[in-house]
Amino acid sequence: MSLSENIKDFGLDLGYSKVGITTADSFPSYIEDLKGRYDMYAWYIEGPSQPIKGADPRSVMPSAKSIIVVVYDYSKESFPEKLVGKIGRLYQARCSLTPRSRINGARRQLMREFLENKGCEVAQRLVVPDRLSGARAGIVTYGKNTFTFADGIGSFILMTAFIVDAELDYDEPTMGEECPPKCMACIDACPTGALYEPLKMNPLRCITYNCFMTQDGLPAGTTSYIPPDIRDKMGSWIHGCDICQEVCPRNQKRLKAKLPPNEFLVKVAEDFELIKLLNLTNEFYAKTVQPLMYNYIREKKYFQRNAAIALGNTGDPEFIPDLARAMMDSEELVRGYAAWALGKIGGGRAMEILEVSLARETSELARKEIEAALAVA
Ligand code: SF4
Ligand code: SF4
Structure with a gap:
């Protein structure tokens, strides 16, 4: 079995739903887009993630050859009614930036250790554009709402990218946007106008950004101030916003499915007010x-x-x-x-x-x- 197959099998065994591999070549269109919309993305560009460097992985890790992207499906269980509309599903699922002491962080760490045990050098703090990496690795396609969708799941997924120095077998990219041609439901539903055209979102108007990136002392002069016209549109959201994913026809199968509850979430939700x-x-x-x-x-x-x-x-x-x-x-x-x-x-x-x-x-x-x-x- 090749190293690439071995890596994919291990990722699936860990509970990831899809594993794809692409080269560590740079993402010039992403760099150009970020720089072109600097006024919207200064907080991110100047922040600790350093996305412009991450979009050119070899500028940080000259030995980088491949990007392994894994998809975690966080919508296999139901979400308590008491939390829906207040906390984004991604955060309810506790799978984003999870510490190693908790299950989703431990899963990420196991993947990293597996790669290291196979002799790979794995980048430590390199943040590559995960959605673009996933599309280039052939495991997701784009939606006009800027999210990526995995076949058979939808967009309630989290992608994690591992940058390694090993030459691997690369998957066929799936870079396209695959929405029904006339569908604009996400753009029409976005309450703040953050989604202003297909595949273009202004984070400064996005409810998710305003819930948690508006803190004093963050990069590029970010403060805790939320403009009143955005406050009005935040509705009951206090940590994230799922509206442009909830209205999406590509997510309806999963959203309407009868899913088992997550008992921990049920317990936490009981007390939430x-x-x-x-x-x-x-x-x-x-x-x-x-x-x-x-x-x-x-x-x-x-x-x-x-x-x-x-x-x-x-x-x-x-x-x-x-x-x-x-x-x-x-x-x-x-x-x-x-x-x-x-x-x-x-x-x-x-x-x-x-x-x-x-x-x-x-x-x-x-x-x-x-x-x-x-x-x-
Ligand atoms: S997350 Fe909410 S505010 Fe942000 S783009 Fe989507 S619908 Fe608009
Ligand atoms: S709501 Fe329609 S246009 Fe928006 S991402 Fe979903 S399918 Fe695409």
């Missing part, structure tokens, strides 16, 4: 938030901000007491976004709370939000 996320205790954070949303948001205040937005978007006065409590939070960010939510819900009680809060508020950020909320409440 947006009001608990807003007025976040250490216990709720450890027991319910971190097991699912461990990978991007580093400080509790960003979860609280997102919960405030989601509660404001319900428009439901039932949440006014919880938002009033959040107006006393020690974090100005939480007070500011709770004020926005009160303004969104509006009415006399919300106005009163905002006025009382303004009288004692000393933070400029929170004061601005309260004043803006009072103008619309």
